[in-house]
Amino acid sequence: MNDTYLPPFMTGSDHGVKENGDGWLLTVALLEATSLPPVSCGSVDPYVVFSCNGITRTSSVQLQTQEPQWNGE
Numbered sequence: 677m678n679d680t681y682l683p684p685f686m687t688g689s690d691h692g693v694k695e696n697g698d699g700w701l702l703t704v705a706l707l708e709a710t711s712l713p714p715v716s717c718g719s720v721d722p723y724v725v726f727s728c729n730g731i732t733r734t735s736s737v738q739l740q741t742q743e744p745q746w747n748g749e
Contacts, residue, residue, distance in 0.1 A: 702728060706735055706746040714742065 694701045704726060712720055722744045724735040738744035 705748045707748060708743070708745050710743055712742040712744070 694703075706724055706726075709722060709724075712722055714720060719740040720742050721737050721739050722741070723737045724746075726733045726735075735746055735749055738746070
C-alpha cells in the first residue's frame with residue numbers, strides 16, 4: 677500500500693517531468709507560502725527565485741503579506 681500524498685495538481689502520471697527531445701522538461705507550480713516571519717524594517721513582500729541547471733526564474737512579488745498566494749504561477 678502506498679501512503680504517499682499527492683496534491684491535486686500532481687494527479688497526472690508524469691508529476692510535472694516530461695521527456696523533451698534530448699533532455700527533460702520540469703514543470704513547477706508555485707502555490708503558496710504560510711507563516712512567513714515578519715521583518716523589522718518594513719512590510720513583507722515575498723517572491724520566489726527558482727534556479728535549475730543554470731536557468732533562473734523569479735515569481736511575481738506579493739505585496740504586504742505573510743501568507744502569499746501564487747495559485748500555480
